Each structure stands twice: as structure tokens, then as C-alpha cells.
Amino acid sequence: MKKTYSLHDIRQWEALKEEAQRSRGVVIFKLSPICPISLAAERELDAWYEGISEEANVIGAKIDVIASRPLSQHIAQELGVEHQSPQVIWITPQGKVQWHTSHRSITIDNLRSAIGL
Numbered sequence: 001m002k003k004t005y006s007l008h009d010i011r012q013w014e015a016l017k018e019e020a021q022r023s024r025g026v027v028i029f030k031l032s033p034i035c036p037i038s039l040a041a042e043r044e045l046d047a048w049y050e051g052i053s054e055e056a057n058v059i060g061a062k063i064d065v066i067a068s069r070p071l072s073q074h075i076a077q078e079l080g081v082e083h084q085s086p087q088v089i090w091i092t093p094q095g096k097v098q099w100h101t102s103h104r105s106i107t108i109d110n111l112r113s114a115i116g117l
Helices: 010-020 036-051 069-079 108-114
Strands: 003-006 026-031 059-064 087-091 097-102
Touching (some): 010 059, 026 036, 026 069, 069 087
Parallel strands (some): 026 059
């Protein structure tokens, strides 16, 4: 089953990491709701996510980098991935970064190529 969450604080992030251990991983999407590049990237991500099967057992998580800046910065530091927006980070069930990209590189084709499913 695939699930999608909107994360706002570190407590939710910690709970998501626990749930991720029972999945095929988490696709984190950081976005700014006032940025046109973020909105275009979100459309690409949503189209890719819609196209993967329910059996993929992958979790999607979105983070508004304006409303949830402390969380966004915490995740960047914890994962060792420089904060950018928009940004996609694919992490394994064990919490390891498999792949990440940002800005106009967030496309359906790049997501399919890097993450598959």
C-alpha cells in the first residue's frame, strides 16, 4: 500500500521513520507553496506517485519549507543532504539516502529512472 503524509514537526518525522521500516522506503518532497518551480515539481512528483502501484508499499511525505522550516532543516542535517526547495529525497526503510535531486531535475522520467516502482 502507498501512503502520503504532510509532515510539520520532528515528532511526525520520527514516527514516519518507524513506519518506513515496514515499507519499501520514503519519498520526501520539500516545497515552497509560493514558488512556481516547486509547484511544477509537485505536479511531476504527484503524476509519478499516482502511476505507481498500491502494492509498491512506498510512503510519500511532503514538507512545506516555509511553514515547517525547523523540520526541513532538521531532516537536511540528519540525512546529510543540503537543504534545497523544491527537493526530492528517496530514503530506504533503514533511513539511508538512496537518491536526491532538486529544482527542475524533479521530473517523472528522473523519478522513474532513479526510484523506479
